């Protein structure tokens with residue numbers, strides 16, 4: 012099967028847009044305000060698994076600095092970028108050149124490599140505790156690989172990672188509320204999390220891509236939730252509506268796109284949906300100039316967190332759909348399938 016099965020209409024036929032949710036009443040409001048936001052989140056997660064947040068409180072200066080230092084890195088010559096090349100396919104750290112990953116292969120769909128380059132980073136404050144060194148910890152806490160240039164790269168990315176991890180943990184409190192659980196329900200599954208920060212460049216396309224080759228093939232994200240910031244060049248993100256057609260995801264500047272990952276779908280026994288999404292190529296007439304950047308934070312549980320159906324999401328008339336396993340096992344299976 013290919014990424015866009017025949018029943019899909021093209022995105023020009025879209026009937027829905029992605030909901031925009033102001034989360035500041037959750038961060039600062041009364042219990043009633045908080046519940047109202049939680050209800051909006053629940054609806055979005057049941058219907059499309061994507062929403063856009065405003066009122067998130069992340070300082071615009073930090074967002075701008077992170078974005079600009081990321082784009083500066085990708086403008087370096089490839090000889091420079093390759094100095095921090097990913098050391099091994101099993102280690103999610105360092106630079107991966109164009110076509111080094113095929114996201115749709117994670118769902119068993121063969122395709123040429125994605126038309127993007129990127130740097131992968133992991134946790135930036137790893138305590139000296141044996142939990143992080145056990146065999147099951149695998150490479151999840153492997154040291155980061157920092158480029159020597161541009162100046163300030165390491166410090167900026169670390170600051171951004173810490174800030175967005177905090178936002179992600181707030182969102183997980185909101186998710187708990189949305190699922191009628193105590194607000195701290197997920198916290199012991201996230202307190203030693205293996206979240207990842209990835210900066211991506213989708214270069215201009217001087218040549219026609221190969222058949223089936225896109226900027227990022229159709230995939231679902233693996234963890235709890237993803238916090239995405241990107242610029243608006245032609246050739247952008249699309250999410251698949253459950254009726255099969257693709258919806259363009261077009262955030263306003265300063266907002267974040269949030270999508271939920273496989274773990275939320277598995278924990279909720281399909282009540283919430285980890286939606287298929289992709290990044291499409293720019294139209295040929297502007298492809299020569301359509302360069303795009305993204306800064307993506309993949310929030311992921313502790314490697315030993317049990318991914319098993321929440322007790323409130325199964326019962327006699329709603330059997331469990333998923334076997335239980337640890338998050339580390341799920342991540343390793345998905346990650347290794349995408350490597351070229």
Ligand SMILES: O=C(O)CCC(=O)C(=O)O
Pocket residue numbers: 211227232239241247248288289290304305307
């Ligand atoms: O760059 C984007 O807009 C989305 C990237 C994405 O979905 C991913 O890397 O998982």
Ligand SMILES: [Fe+2]
Pocket residue numbers: 230231232237288
């Ligand atoms: Fe994704």
